[in-house]
Amino acid sequence: MNTTPSPIAAFIAALERRLGWFGMVDRRAVEEAEGHLIDAAARERARGLEADAAERAAVARFGSPAALAARFAFSRYAPPAAVVFLVSTVVSFAILAGGFRLLYDSVLPELAGLVLTGLVLAYVRPGFAWLSLIGIALGILLSEKGFPVAPSAEHIAKYGPPHKGSFVDLLKICGFPAAGALLGVASRLLLDPPHRGRAR
Amino acid sequence: MHADKLRGHLELLLLAAIGAGPSHGYAIAETLRRRSDGAFDLPDGTIYPALRRLEQRGLVASRWSDDTARRRRVYRLTPAGRRALVAEQHDWSQFARAVMGVVKGVA
Numbered sequence: 001m002n003t004t005p006s007p008i009a010a011f012i013a014a015l016e017r018r019l020g021w022f023g024m025v026d027r028r029a030v031e032e033a034e035g036h037l038i039d040a041a042a043r044e045r046a047r048g049l050e051a052d053a054a055e056r057a058a059v060a061r062f063g064s065p066a067a068l069a070a071r072f073a074f075s076r077y078a079p080p081a082a083v084v085f086l087v088s089t090v091v092s093f094a095i096l097a098g099g100f101r102l103l104y105d106s107v108l109p110e111l112a113g114l115v116l117t118g119l120v121l122a123y124v125r126p127g128f129a130w131l132s133l134i135g136i137a138l139g140i141l142l143s144e145k146g147f148p149v150a151p152s153a154e155h156i157a158k159y160g161p162p163h164k165g166s167f168v169d170l171l172k173i174c175g176f177p178a179a180g181a182l183l184g185v186a187s188r189l190l191l192d193p194p195h196r197g198r199a200r
Numbered sequence: 201m202h203a204d205k206l207r208g209h210l211e212l213l214l215l216a217a218i219g220a221g222p223s224h225g226y227a228i229a230e231t232l233r234r235r236s237d238g239a240f241d242l243p244d245g246t247i248y249p250a251l252r253r254l255e256q257r258g259l260v261a262s263r264w265s266d267d268t269a270r271r272r273r274v275y276r277l278t279p280a281g282r283r284a285l286v287a288e289q290h291d292w293s294q295f296a297r298a299v300m301g302v303v304k305g306v307a
Contacts, residue, residue, distance in 0.1 A: 029252075031273075032225055032248055033245065033248065035224075035272055036225050036229070036244060040226065040244065061244050062243060062245045063246060064243075064245075068246075068249070071249035072252065
C-alpha cells in the first residue's frame with residue numbers, strides 16, 4: 001500500500017508544522033491554502049497533467065511553506081513603530097541602569113545585552129532597524145547622562161567612583177547595538193529573503 | 201517580472217483585483233496573473249498574508265462562503281478599502297506618468 005502523502009497533503013503538513021514553530025495554530029490559513037492548492041491542481045489537470053504532477057505544479061507555484069508561515073507570523077506579531085521605539089529605549093535604559101547596579105565590575109553583560117537588543121529588534125522589524133537604534137541611543141543617553149544611577153557606598157569602596165563618560169564614549173557604546181542591528185537585518189534577509197517563495 | 205519589483209505594490213494590486221467584486225484567494229491570484237499577462241507571477245501563497253494585513257487595516261473584509269461544493273474565504277473591499285483604492289490609483293497614475301516621462305525623455 002502506498003502511504004506517501006500527496007504533494008498537497010505534504011505541503012499542508014509542512015505549513016502546519018512551520019506555523020507551529022511560531023506558536024501559531026491558524027486553521028483559516030491552512031484551509032485557505034489547501035483550497036487554493038486543490039483549485040490550482042484541478043486547473044493543471046484540465047490542462048492535461050496527471051493528478052500527481054498537477055498537485056506538484058500547484059504546490060511549486062504556491063511557494064515555500066516556511067516562507068509563508070514566516071509571513072503570517074510577522075503579519076501577526078510585527079509590532080508597530082511606536083512599540084519598537086518604546087521597547088528599544090526602555091530596554092537599553094534598563095540594561096545600562098540595571099547593569100550598573102548589579103554588575104558594576106563588568107560591562108560585558110551590558111554590552112551583550114545591547115547587541116542582543118539591537119539584533120532582536122532589527123530581526124523582528126528590519127524596516128525599523130534605524131528607529132530602534134535611535135531608541136537605543138536615547139536609552140543610553142538617558143541612562144548615562146539624564147538619569148545616571150548613583151552607585152552605593154559599597155560599590156565605590158570596592159570599584160572606585162564611576163567613570164564620567166564623554167560623548168565619544170556614548171558613541172562607542174552605540175556601536176554595539178548598531179552591530180547587533182546589522183546582524184539582525186542580515187539574519188532576517190538570510191532566513192526570510194524578500195521573495196524566496198515570498199514575504200515582507 | 202521579478203517578484204521583488206512588486207514589493208510595496210502587492211497590496212494595491214490586491215485592492216484592485218478585489219475591486220471588481222468579491223473574490224476568493226485563488227480567483228484573486230488568477231486575476232493578478234491574467235490582468236498582467238502573466239508578468240506578475242508571484243508565488244500564489246504570497247497573497248494570503250497580504251490579504252490578512254489588508255483585513256487588519258480595515259480595507260478588506262472576508263467571510264466563508266458555502267455557495268460552492270467546497271467552502272471558500274471570500275474577500276471584498278470595505279468602504280475604506282474602496283476609498284484607499286481610488287486614492288492609490290490616482291497616486292500611482294501620477295507616479296507612472298512621471299516615471300514614463302523621465303524614462304522616455306518626453307516629460
